[in-house]
Amino acid sequence: MLRFIIRRILGFIPVLLGVVIFTFFMARAIPGGPFDFVGDRSLPPSVVKNLEAKYHLDWSQGKQFVSYMIGDEMKIGSFTIYDLDPSAPAYSYGVLRGDLGPSFRYRGQTVNDIISQTFPLSAQLGIMAIILGLIIGIPAGIISALKQNTWLDYSATFVAVLGVSIPSLVMAPLLIWIFSVKLGWFPAATWGAKPPYFQNMFLTPGFDWGNYFMHAVMPVFALGTGLSASFARLMRASLLQVIREDYIRTARAKGLHERAVIYSHALKNSLIPVVTIIGPMFAGLITGTLVIEQIFGLNGMGKHFVQSITNRDYAVVLGTILIYTILLVFSNLLVDLMYGWLDPRIRFD
Amino acid sequence: MAVAELPAAGQLARKPRSLMSDSINRLKKNKLAIISIVFLVVVVFSAFVLAPYITTGDFADQDLMQNNAVPAWMVPLMPEGAENYARISTDFILGADDLGRDLWTRTVYGARISLLVAIVASTVSLLIGTVYGLVSGYVGGMVDTVMMRIVDFLYGFPFLIVVILLQTYFKAVARRGVGSGFGQSLVALNASMGGMLFLFIAIGMVNWIGMARIARGQVLSVRRKEYVEAAKAVGAPDTRIIFRHILPNIVGPLIVVETLAIPGYIFLEAFLSFIGLGVDAPTPSWGIMISEAAPGIRTYPNQLLPPAIALTLTTLAFNFMGDGLRDAFDPRLKE
Secondary structure (H helix, E strand, O other), X not given: OHHHHHHHHHHHHHHHHHHHHHHXXXXXXXXXXXXXXXXXXXXXXXXXXXXXXXXXXXXXXXXXXXXHHHOOEEEEOOEEEEEOOOOOOOOXXXXXXXXXXXXXXXXXXXXXXXXXXXXXXXXXXXXXXXXXXXXXXXXXXXXXXXXXXXXXXHHHHHHHHHHHHOOHHHHHHHHHHHHHHHOOOOOOOOOOXXXXXXXXXXXXXXXXXXXXXXXXXXXXXXHHHXXXXXXXXXXXXXXXXXXXXXXXXXXXXOOOOHHHHHHHHHHHHHHHHHHHOHHHHHHHHHHHHHHHHHHOOOOOHHHHHHHHHHHOOHHHHHHHHHHHHHHHHHHHHHHHHHHHHHOOOOOOO | OOOOOOOOOOOOOOOOOOHHHHHHHHXXXXXXXXXXXXXXXXXXXXXXXXXXXXXXXXXXXXXXXXXXXXXXXXXXXXXXXXXXHXXXXXXXXXXXXXXXXXXXXXXXXXXXXXXXXXXXXXXXXXXXXXXXXXXXXXXXXXXXXXXXXXXXXXXXOOHHHHHHHHHHHHHHHHHHOOOOHHHHHHXXXXXXXXXXXXXXXXXXXXXXXXXXXXXXXXXXXXXXXHHHHHHXXXXXXXXXXXXXXXXXXXXXXXXXXXXXXHHHHHHHHHHHHHOOOOOOOOOOOHHHXXXXXXXXXXXXXXXXXXXXXXXXXXXXXXXXXXXXXXXXXXXXXXX
């Protein structure tokens, strides 16, 4: 088990390296640079030149890449191991040492700053949406399967198909229109706009739960309804398949209570396909947070990711993509581990 | 010859029922799927054939005197006090956007993008994925290992991000222009398609990976069947085995899986358009229309409805059609 995890984590290295290499050179290959425009005006060439020199954009791309990965200098005390730019103090310590570099567009902010300020909101949005999806989707799927071919099943199935057909792109503005403009129940934006809502992932003193959830309700629903619909569809399908298996008949034949048959025999096995889609769903969740953050005006990581590509803010592009990739590969690992728990026949070797 | 007389031919015979006709009969019984298919046919027909006749003028026509026009019948949908700021007009069926462009016309023409993405992206991904999976699964051995390693590696990539980067690259290159050669003609073709070509390439380039895995799995299971062995035994060449025996038996499930993926492609296009990486203005797309209408939701919610409803109904129809096809053509896949 431990060996399996270690081997999988080692397997992430080529993927992460591949993503970094691809993104690094792809982002720089896109015509245009980070200093093309400031606002609506373009900068004078001499200023651009100085800025590019400051951020080492005048170096060869290979050298830039080395500097991005391991930093432009390494010193232990006064002993210099290497120094790519002896004329200036260190500008970045490299990804391998946990430094994602400075942002080219937000002066004085590093990518680490931007991510630590914006990632928590995106993470909270994503986690709450998944939880919402599970607590609506799984029970709906179970009820639908147990009452197969009744009006309850038909209506649940229909609602579920409707749910997967409405993109969050449509869901979010519709929710704003109905619950914020027409009914005035929830605020339409500004979740996490003020620090008291949260500081990183930790609660600050005097945390206002009511206010927090009032702001969170609509973004989370806009993202979570689609998830709950796909969970419900999968859960129904897989439970229907499992309750036709022989071992369920055996359990019934030996006189087990129907509830015991379903909850302790059928349910666990029927969760396997549901777990399978959590991996791809994570990718979908990232898309979802990008949209939701734009529409609800949230200061999340997705917004910065999209902006940084338009701004050619290379370090921010790379940093956010790296975080997304890490999330993705670890969610795949989590899925594999959950398989093992749900299906003891699976051996990790 | 005292063998019992066989009944004359024709006495026992009945109309033969092929696997195909069984499937079609199953499909015909699924009302939702049939309604969806009819709906999609109507949408395709009106978007590509009828569009010039059922709309007035071009999707890029502007009438700035009529910007944000609201048709009288939509007034009840508006926020309170809308009559004080909104321009109530009878010139448009669904109103006009903030540049004074007819929303009905734009919605009808916007269908082209979503439908083309659905068709082109799924075809490209089906073609590349099937060929890749066929080669990998049929040749086997070292080739299979290497090819699947590549797929596994790519599978770990966050593909959405790759699409976004590719599309940013394509759009920037198209804006700057390419001097000569193949690139230039591609850019010119893309411009004449309103920026659609590069969108298709970006989406198609990454979506074959899942398909390749499924295709390989199907090939592996079919390859061990007796009829393939029999074909090999009588000395059929590999190409014949692949095209006559394996491909026909795996293509059904693959098409079904691909159909189920179509709503995803439509969402992806809408999403890319939403963040400004879709087709070029003024070509309409439902995603672009939604992104234009979303900021004004408080004052002009009516502008959101046409693209939102069109997008939802179309994906709904593709979902019902996909489910119906799966149940009809591949009952084993019926989850």
